[in-house]
Amino acid sequence: MQTVIFSLIIGIFIFSGCGSDNTTPQISKTYYTTECSNFDINRTDLECGVLEVPNDYFNPTSTFTLPIVIKRAKKEAIKSPVIYEVGGPTEKGALISLSLIDWLSSNFSTFDDRDLIFYNRRGEQYSSSHLSCSSVDESEFKENLKELLGENNTISSINQEQFETSIKSSYTDALIGCKNFLQSKGLFKKDFTTRNSAHDIESLRKSLGYEKINLLGVSYGSRLSLEYLELYPENLESVVLDGVLPENSDFMQHSVTQYKEAIERFFKVCERDSKCNGAYPNLKDEFLFVMNHLHNKPFFYTFNGDKYNIDGRSLAVKVYENLYSRSNYSSIPYMIHRLYNEILYDNYTFLESLATTYTEEGDEDLIYNFIHYQDYPINLNTLLAKKDTLGEFTNSYSIYNIMTHKELYEVYGGGKFVQYPYKNNVPVLIITGTLDPVTPYFYAENIDARLQNSTNIVLKNYGHGNFTSNCGKLALERFWESKNEFTPPDCINDENPIDFFVAEE
Structure with missing residues (x-):
């Protein structure tokens, strides 16, 4: 599964078709073999x-x-x-x-x-x-977003009012453009x-x-x-x-607080481990310091002509993503501790090396949005209330993500808890x-x-x-x-x- 991040713009709005009174699904029995090369597979041992x-x-x-x-x-x-x-x-x-x-x-x-x-x-x-909307023109939304962000801002600094007044209309236009494109191909929510x-x-x-x-x-x-x-x-x-x-489950709404919960569970493991706690006795405080510093003063880096940036939320997202696999666990405390020291001593060698992989990138999987926004209901007031419970982790989740949650759920028509x-x-x-x-x-x-x-x-x-x-x-x-x-x-x-x-x- 994936985190709902910046380019939820690629998520789409598609009409729901009319239902049917039929109660028995019309199960298919049509299967035929084909060349594996049709799926870019060059194997003779597979059918x-x-x-x-x-x-x-x-x-x-x-x-x-x-x-x-x-x-x-x-x-x-x-x-x-x-x-x-x-x-x-x-x-x-x-x-x-x-x-x-x-x-x-x-x-x-x-x-x-x-x-x-x-x-x-x-x-x-x-x-x-x-599902693909790569041909849809999103230039107006991207330009509005770029203008709002300016040179020294990042997504995590956008507030609710800025979203509503500056980019909501162009965001919605992008969704509707994608809806029209997919509907013309016969694809319905x-x-x-x-x-x-x-x-x-x-x-x-x-x-x-x-x-x-x-x-x-x-x-x-x-x-x-x-x-x-x-x-x-x-x-x-x-x-x-x-x-x-x-x-x-409360899956989509839970996404607001699951960063905090997951990272804190990991910090507890470090705290109970003598080796980890001995080397990094203030791991949580160091993480919060780094996250809040990058929220207030995002790190920008240019390498080979490409621009990268890390803010408080993108750092939290990447630490969170590293928790998916146990193979990453041994190095997470060291990474946080080193970033903490780099900020203290104004030497960003390690942060520069991370910037190219820690800059947030878009999630272009439309099918993720199609499925989960129909499976799991969300409510704006609930999302905002959950953000209010983040406390010292507030900068780990941006209002931008909450507002895109809301827009996507509303245009999909959403589902109900079952x-x-x-x-x-x-x-x-x-x-x-x-x-x-x-x-x-x-x-x-x-x-x-x-x-x-x-x-x-x-x-x-x-x-x-x-x-x-x-x-x-x-x-x-x-x-x-x-x-x-x-x-x-x-x-x-x-x-x-x-x-x-x-x-x-």
């Missing part, structure tokens, strides 16, 4: 195909095609396949994960007699419904929902002739897997949810990390409490998406082979201490 699905399962007016990649079982496929559900949703989709296909098929003996299936969802690359994508999974199952399937859902992929679990439990052998996103009963006995394995910044451990506790046959594995000092970790791999392999008789491996009790980096004096 590639196209799944044709209706744009709307209850009132179809056209069809979309979805790209499918299958790693066939090494032997006879006598067991039900595993379908991988990627996070995001992202513009690139799952087909860029060829290395993950290889890793899964080579690390799990279960794929000796199981097919492994990857595919890109509606709206993603290589689908006929690929109503067609890009988690519910339709769940029906796509059922179309895939039926088209390929599988009696039952297994789902491996990571991040947003877990949200989609839960949707399928609610709709088609009888067709599931098992489900794995890694970094789980429940359907009833909570599914999950009245089935499908075996479900949940994997979460105590330091997951985007789908925190209490999301996993939420869904575990509501499922009938689930096991929640919590890995200490791990972040987001952990089935590839040593313990996650062991748990996953055991689960796929035993399911209803599954017992977690002993490694779930490991403390997994972080080996924090401390520079030699």
